[in-house]
Amino acid sequence: MSKEQFFYKLSDQAQGISRDLAPGLKTRIFPGDQAMLSIVTIAPNAEGQLHNHPEEQWGVMLEGSGVRTQGGEDVNVSVGDFWRTPANLPHRFKAGSKGALILDIFSPPREEYRKPGSGFSKD
Amino acid sequence: MSKEQFFYKLSDQAQGISRDLAPGLKTRIFPGDQAMLSIVTIAPNAEGQLHNHPEEQWGVMLEGSGVRTQGGEDVNVSVGDFWRTPANLPHRFKAGSKGALILDIFSPPREEYRKPGSGFSKD
Numbered sequence: 001m002s003k004e005q006f007f008y009k010l011s012d013q014a015q016g017i018s019r020d021l022a023p024g025l026k027t028r029i030f031p032g033d034q035a036m037l038s039i040v041t042i043a044p045n046a047e048g049q050l051h052n053h054p055e056e057q058w059g060v061m062l063e064g065s066g067v068r069t070q071g072g073e074d075v076n077v078s079v080g081d082f083w084r085t086p087a088n089l090p091h092r093f094k095a096g097s098k099g100a101l102i103l104d105i106f107s108p109p110r111e112e113y114r115k116p117g118s119g120f121s122k123d
Numbered sequence: 124m125s126k127e128q129f130f131y132k133l134s135d136q137a138q139g140i141s142r143d144l145a146p147g148l149k150t151r152i153f154p155g156d157q158a159m160l161s162i163v164t165i166a167p168n169a170e171g172q173l174h175n176h177p178e179e180q181w182g183v184m185l186e187g188s189g190v191r192t193q194g195g196e197d198v199n200v201s202v203g204d205f206w207r208t209p210a211n212l213p214h215r216f217k218a219g220s221k222g223a224l225i226l227d228i229f230s231p232p233r234e235e236y237r238k239p240g241s242g243f244s245k246d
Binding site: 005007008009010030032033034035037055056058060068070071075077080081082083084085086087103105108 | 130131133134153155156160179183191193194198203204205208209226228231
């Protein structure tokens with residue numbers, strides 16, 4: 001194994017597989033064998049549409065704030081909050097006035113996210 | 124679903140399943156169905172022993188710095204760095220002089236970590 005293989009930086013925009021999820025929502029995808037990380041940058045007040053998928057998801061709020069909607073309820077979240085989204089539970093996120101940086105974790109990996117693309121689901 | 128079910132805080136020491144990994148290394152475990160999160164607090168200069176397990180692991184450096192050893196190589200890491208540790212790859216971590224806070228992700232969940240205990244492996 002070459003040194004620093006498997007090592008990355010949250011701030012390095014050149015790393016990961018780029019994906020535009022929605023207007024103002026961009027992510028960089030890091031696929032593993034059992035889990036996949038997604039570093040999502042969200043512009044101020046930008047929001048994604050309600051969607052769901054069979055993979056379990058976890059989210060960790062790294063910067064900013066916003067509203068996480070899942071299971072039909074709205075929860076205000078800010079830096080240091082994290083949450084679990086069980087398989088198939090509809091969810092969305094709307095950033096606050098300063099935007100947001102979120103680490104999302106998918107398990108198993110979302111196969112459609114292994115290549116560059118756009119949108120929240122298969123395309 | 125009751126409001127805020129599945130929502131947690133990195134800083135809330137009362138949340139999660141407590142585990143003492145080694146002297147100076149404490150974690151709080153959050154099990155999911157497909158992935159498990161582990162919020163590891165490491166005292167200044169504390170270190171764990173080399174170990175491995177069949178679950179894939181990802182680590183995200185939230186605070187502090189240290190040296191990640193995996194695959195026989197030492198890599199200096201600090202806030203904002205993250206890394207993947209494939210299944211069965213021996214690894215360890217040694218914190219720097221200010222300690223460290225690391226988010227570890229296991230997939231699939233480590234069954235032995237679903238209950239309180241101590242150590243890095245089955246007990």
